[in-house]
Amino acid sequence: MATLYSTHCGSCSVGGSYSSSLSINGGQNQWLALSSSSPWRVVPSKAKVVLQSRRNSHLNAVLMQDGAVAARVTPIENETPMKKPKAASLSVPSSQECKDAVGFNINENEPTVSITVVGASGDLAKKKIFPALFALYYEDCLPKHFTIYGYARSKMTDMELRNMVSRTLTCRIDKRENCDEKMEQFLRRCLYHSGQYDSEENFAQLDKKLKEHEAGRVSNRLFYLSIPPNIFIDAVRCASSSASSAHGWTRVIVEKPFGQDSESSAALTKALKQYLEEDQIFRIDHYLGKELVENLSVLRFSNLIFEPLSSRQYIRNVQLIFSEDFGTEGRGGYFDNYGIIRDIMQNHLLQILALFAMETPVSLDAEDIRNEKVKVLRSMRPLQLEDVAIGQYKSHTKGGVTYPGYTDDKTVPKDSLTPTFAAAALFIDNARWDGVPFLMKAGKALHTNRAEIRVQFRHVPGNLYNRNFGTDLDRATNELVIRVQPDEAIYLKINNKVPGLGMRLDRSNLNLLYAARYSKEIPDAYERLLLDAIEGERRLFIRSDELGAAWSLFTPVLKELEEKKIVPEYYPYGSRGPVGAHYLAARHNVRWGDLTVDQ
Numbered sequence: 142m143a144t145l146y147s148t149h150c151g152s153c154s155v156g157g158s159y160s161s162s163l164s165i166n167g168g169q170n171q172w173l174a175l176s177s178s179s180p181w182r183v184v185p186s187k188a189k190v191v192l193q194s195r196r197n198s199h200l201n202a203v204l205m206q207d208g209a210v211a212a213r214v215t216p217i218e219n220e221t222p223m224k225k226p227k228a229a230s231l232s233v234p235s236s237q238e239c240k241d242a243v244g245f246n247i248n249e250n251e252p253t254v255s256i257t258v259v260g261a262s263g264d265l266a267k268k269k270i271f272p273a274l275f276a277l278y279y280e281d282c283l284p285k286h287f288t289i290y291g292y293a294r295s296k297m298t299d300m301e302l303r304n305m306v307s308r309t310l311t312c313r314i315d316k317r318e319n320c321d322e323k324m325e326q327f328l329r330r331c332l333y334h335s336g337q338y339d340s341e342e343n344f345a346q347l348d349k350k351l352k353e354h355e356a357g358r359v360s361n362r363l364f365y366l367s368i369p370p371n372i373f374i375d376a377v378r379c380a381s382s383s384a385s386s387a388h389g390w391t392r393v394i395v396e397k398p399f400g401q402d403s404e405s406s407a408a409l410t411k412a413l414k415q416y417l418e419e420d421q422i423f424r425i426d427h428y429l430g431k432e433l434v435e436n437l438s439v440l441r442f443s444n445l446i447f448e449p450l451s452s453r454q455y456i457r458n459v460q461l462i463f464s465e466d467f468g469t470e471g472r473g474g475y476f477d478n479y480g481i482i483r484d485i486m487q488n489h490l491l492q493i494l495a496l497f498a499m500e501t502p503v504s505l506d507a508e509d510i511r512n513e514k515v516k517v518l519r520s521m522r523p524l525q526l527e528d529v530a531i532g533q534y535k536s537h538t539k540g541g542v543t544y545p546g547y548t549d550d551k552t553v554p555k556d557s558l559t560p561t562f563a564a565a566a567l568f569i570d571n572a573r574w575d576g577v578p579f580l581m582k583a584g585k586a587l588h589t590n591r592a593e594i595r596v597q598f599r600h601v602p603g604n605l606y607n608r609n610f611g612t613d614l615d616r617a618t619n620e621l622v623i624r625v626q627p628d629e630a631i632y633l634k635i636n637n638k639v640p641g642l643g644m645r646l647d648r649s650n651l652n653l654l655y656a657a658r659y660s661k662e663i664p665d666a667y668e669r670l671l672l673d674a675i676e677g678e679r680r681l682f683i684r685s686d687e688l689g690a691a692w693s694l695f696t697p698v699l700k701e702l703e704e705k706k707i708v709p710e711y712y713p714y715g716s717r718g719p720v721g722a723h724y725l726a727a728r729h730n731v732r733w734g735d736l737t738v739d740q
């Protein structure tokens with residue numbers, strides 16, 4: 142038994158087709174470049190072998206009976222049972238497999254990925270997960286051998302599942318070639334198993350079916366928990382005991398909500414860890430998979446002009462804004478137990494804040510990035526009641542149409558005080574951000590649909606042109622806007638001379654509008670995240686300590702709001718939300734940047 146040391150990815154997780162390299166006996170000059178087209182490299186017996194795998198690279202290594210290692214880049218995974226041993230090592234495969242490997246005939250050694258969507262009959266599965274899997278298939282991003290299983294209690298045949306799924310599959314606008322054919326091929330790989338979420342027997346039946354499809358290959362298994370949170374643990378327990386992979390990795394994607402406060406979240410983490418190692422848990426926050434959220438680090442850390450300005454010295458405030466122009470229609474039952482602070486702020490907006498405000502990570506490795514996020518979250522002050530304003534939408538009639546109020550939803554108690562809107566001011570008590578208000582605003586049933594980050598810069602000291610701005614100096618400061626959705630864009634508001642003989646200044650935008658700059662359609666967040674989970678890339682998933690730090694910031698204020706039964710300010714459906722948000726901002730010398738139309 143020889144140990145494979147991975148210098149880059151710990152457990153050597155893989156996917157894609159970039160280069161990797163391999164060194165023998167630590168020799169600097171003995172790195173062998175590996176690429177998907179390279180032949181197998183055979184390493185001498187008893188050599189200490191280091192495999193280095195870049196993100197998105199498939200690394201395949203086989204230990205031969207005489208102790209030598211054959212390696213090349215192609216899909217393979219570390220062998221991760223549900224509770225995986227800490228050291229990654231390879232067991233000696235049969236001599237036939239070794240011969241095949243060296244003789245380039247490695248088919249039976251190629252791993253397979255089985256993706257089980259638990260809760261396949263539900264809204265998220267239909268709306269997001271199956272379409273994302275199809276998009277990955279269409280783009281040839283899924284491994285060659287894969288099977289998708291839908292699992293839920295509803296009785297359905299494979300054909301019925303396919304019919305259900307086919308109704309939500311679409312092809313990208315820019316890629317329609319062979320779309321129908323690809324859809325059919327994809328649907329043929331989708332199967333269904335009906336079972337209870339707490340039945341080990343039902344999961345064992347699933348296991349049997351998965352094995353048939355895996356046909357003796359190294360089997361990697363991904364379970365996507367697309368079910369209500371109260372059944373997460375049952376499903377994980379059963380999947381773990383009866384359907385985890387014996388010879389490959391097993392990973393579980395867990396959907397939010399991850400608890401309701403620090404206590405319940407810690408209990409959920411503890412329960413999950415009874416059955417899974419931390420590195421098998423992929424807590425999804427789909428905002429981390431959004432293109433512009435991923436771009437935040439690129440913008441800051443690869444552009445000299447932004448990084449030096451990212452501090453209290455130059456930034457007056459940062460605003461994280463989420464608004465939806467529809468209410469909780471259809472999800473009122475879920476929403477009433479959570480409210481907007483838990484639904485949007487504690488996760489999506491806080492994650493964006495952490496990525497925006499973190500220090501430069503040591504590298505782009507998942508753990509380095511997550512370490513920095515944890516550091517910044519731990520430097521934050523828990524949110525205070527006086528720094529929060531809450532609201533709830535009420536019915537409103539406009540143009541002869543009556544829009545329902547939040548409590549008109551039959552699944553919501555008539556006397557519910559659950560906020561559907563909140564504004565909050567948060568602070569990071571570290572050297573970089575001391576005193577800079579980070580304002581969050583999130584609401585449902587507002588006048589617009591939008592998610593954006595607004596960075597307002599300080600005034601130019603001794604500005605020669607002050608008198609050209611009149612008294613409203615705030616309006617003359619620079620503002621960087623990162624519009625996450627819709628119409629992804631990054632623009633910088635600058636002051637500019639209006640062309641002509643006079644000296645008149647106006648505010649103009651240096652504008653990067655994605656639709657104009659890039660012809661490629663932007664992938665859905667779920668595509669990126671599913672692909673990462675398959676590849677074992679954890680960068681965009683939430684680690685348990687990160688989650689704990691996030692809950693610590695919001696739990697005290699949530700408790701206070703609920704214990705004191707604070708009544709939300711009512712705002713009409715389709716409005717800009719309660720005025721309380723403006724008072725809150727004003728107390729911190731901030732004016733919300735989304736009050737004027739920029740474009």
Ligand SMILES: NC(=O)C1=CN([C@@H]2O[C@H](COP(=O)(O)OP(=O)(O)OC[C@H]3O[C@@H](n4cnc5c(N)ncnc54)[C@H](OP(=O)(O)O)[C@@H]3O)[C@@H](O)[C@H]2O)C=CC1
Pocket residue numbers: 260261262263264265266293294295338366367368369370372396397398475
């Ligand atoms: N929908 C969305 O837009 C989003 C959802 N999420 C999260 O994703 C997960 C799935 O969401 P969504 O698809 O909307 O959920 P659903 O309410 O649609 O539930 C998914 C499936 O779970 C089963 N189920 C529902 N309620 C119960 C219950 N009480 N006991 C046992 N099984 C039940 C049903 O399948 P069957 O009866 O066939 O077993 C249902 O089809 C949730 O955790 C949700 O919070 C996160 C972000 C957005």
Ligand SMILES: O=C1O[C@H](COP(=O)(O)O)[C@@H](O)[C@H](O)[C@H]1O
Pocket residue numbers: 427465484592
């Ligand atoms: O997680 C959630 O996100 C959606 C908004 O997601 P988006 O990608 O459409 O912006 C929100 O509607 C939902 O309430 C929340 O649970």
